[in-house]
Amino acid sequence: MEKISIYHTNDIHSHLMNWPRTAKFLRDVRSFHENQKEEVLIFDIGDACDRVHPLTEATNGQAIIRLLNDAHYDAVTIGNNEGIGSTKYQLNQLYNDADFKIILSNLTDKDTNALPNWAVPIKIYKTSSGSKLGIFACTIPLTVSYDPLGWNVEDPFKTIERILEQYQGIVDNWILLSHLGIDYDRKIAEKFPELNVIIGAHTHHLLPEGEYVNSSLLAGAGKFGEYIGQINIEIENQKIVKASAEVIDIEKAIKPVKDENILVHQYTQLGHELLQEQKIADIPDTLEADWKQCTNFVNIGLDALCNYAETDAAILNSGLFLQPIIEGSVTNDDLHRALPHPMRVLKYTVTGKQLKELIYSMETQRARLEPLPIKGLGFRGKIFGKICYKGIQVTENQEIKFNGKSIREEADYTIASVDHYLFVPFFPIIGEKSDYQVLFPHFLRVVIGNYLQKQYPIK
Structure with a gap:
């Protein structure tokens, strides 16, 4: 029996009040599991950036990506705040300094009909037992907004069908990073029982113990960096045989780091100072x-x-x-x-x-x-x-x-x-x-x- 722990965040929206302790916690749990010779994956499901924060505005989101680097994510996907809160040029520069993969399966450049060069459509993780875990991602298809910015955003049902067909027989288990919302997630789980886990976002839903729809486990960690989601998976004979979800209340369960309030104030102050120069x-x-x-x-x-x-x-x-x-x-x-x-x-x-x-x-x-x-x-x-x-x-x-x-x-x-x-x-x-x-x-x-x-x- 192989165990995998997955931690996830979503819809932080540049609410950085708890970010220093969040980043430290995610670094620490990675070290803990790796020291125990256990598999661990960490994802963000989009809308980490929000231009309401002056530091996001002043740096076109790039400072938020550098902060995400501190948490040692394996991969992230984009939400509408990254996708349509940026011009095409800004989005193409957003992840320049990222230390993690950006997974995005349903967005292409209108000029090239290709995925942007900063993203991959799927990432396959091979576990120690040899099981191949396919991670892919869909963002909310706001065509009326993406189209004039120069992007084609595909219906996620078409994307999922295409990816599952393309990798049939190659991938043993599937996880979807979904910045689509809870209603989409439930419909997707009904239609695609092959999906073992759907980690959700966009509608800020909090699922304290997850939710099973058909044979898929749905997860969601609320909004504004108030929670971290944790999913525990057990694999036997290369197939997921058990999956459960919980959430961690960051303010209640995780201690602040030293000088946290000063750090958080500095994020805001730096944003204002950079904007004042413009x-x-x-x-x-x-x-x-x-x-x-x-x-x-x-x-x-x-x-x-x-x-x-x-x-x-x-x-x-x-x-x-x-x-x-x-x-x-x-x-x-x-x-x-x-x-x-x-x-x-x-x-x-x-x-x-x-x-x-x-x-x-x-x-x-x-x-x-x-x-x-x-x-x-x-x-x-x-x-x-x-x-x-x-x-x-x-x-x-x-x-x-x-x-x-x-x-x-x-x-x-x-x-x-x-x-x-x-x-x-x-x-x-x-x-x-x-x-x-x-x-x-x-x-x-x-x-x-x-x-x-x-x-x-x-x-």
Whole structure:
């Protein structure tokens, strides 16, 4: 009987509060098992990077990869934060310093139709007993985002079918690193009983004892580096005969390392310092932030959206603007603090009739939305705030106008907003009835930063 221990993390999202002890723990367990002549594998299942952290933003994620090196992972896969939180160039550079394999089976470069050169589609580990363990990985197929960035992302069911067929008779046991979400994982387990273990991510699910679906063990270690997953496998006659899962509560079970708080503070401080070195504009007046008002900062944002999307109208909510930018020199640190959201510009076209429906819907919900707490879906603030328009007017008698003119119901009107409006449930007309396009590659803060750079160049 051969035993293999697998440790896994997922969806850390650059939450580094527990990282020093996590890295030490993973190094220590590797040493422990290796000293006992036992097999051990360590994986991360994606979304280790999140540009909400200043160190991630300042280094385009490369500093996070160097931190992952400290944990001595065998391999990682990418999540959507790595995949679509980066431009194609940034993703191609992200793993330059990685000391581990990057396994990714369902993403190819649109220019070459080949896997990027920083990834492998599968890694086969041969255990001491001679069993061949096939590890492959799928990331969530967000085609609408990957496609304009220059990537083809394949349906994971097609990928899995192809890999299993290609390596039939070669691989004895299968483990899928899945940045797909728990619903995908369950459906995959139903369809592909050959998969012994599916280690999950993306939906931040925590499975304290795992979950069996069909003959597959599903595992998931929550989010934000709060847990480490552990899977224990027993192999007999080169086949997995038993697999069990548990999770380790990092704060409760693992002691902090010396000066941990200082280290974690230094990660953040270094990120801010690097961003402060990146000067982009010199503004004559302070840009105010107040979720109760459509401030001059929001108005600059609306102007920037119209300029970038080439539209005459734009809509933003004031709660996106988290803090003011003081007059004088503007740095990328200022913009990152004020606009930490991983949001892109959304350009959409509706008929005049649909535009009226949309604006009436916004006006009807205005009082409810303004103080409403919002969490997730790309939003890194607290309150939705005031709905603010450029190019759209609502008169005292509730007539809606577009650039001062009455709206013709059969005509088409194009507006710029943020892709967040596709995901929140408040404005379904945008997702269901408009002809929309998410503009790549820039995040909202970069769009506004580039606009400031043009309007107020450094003196």
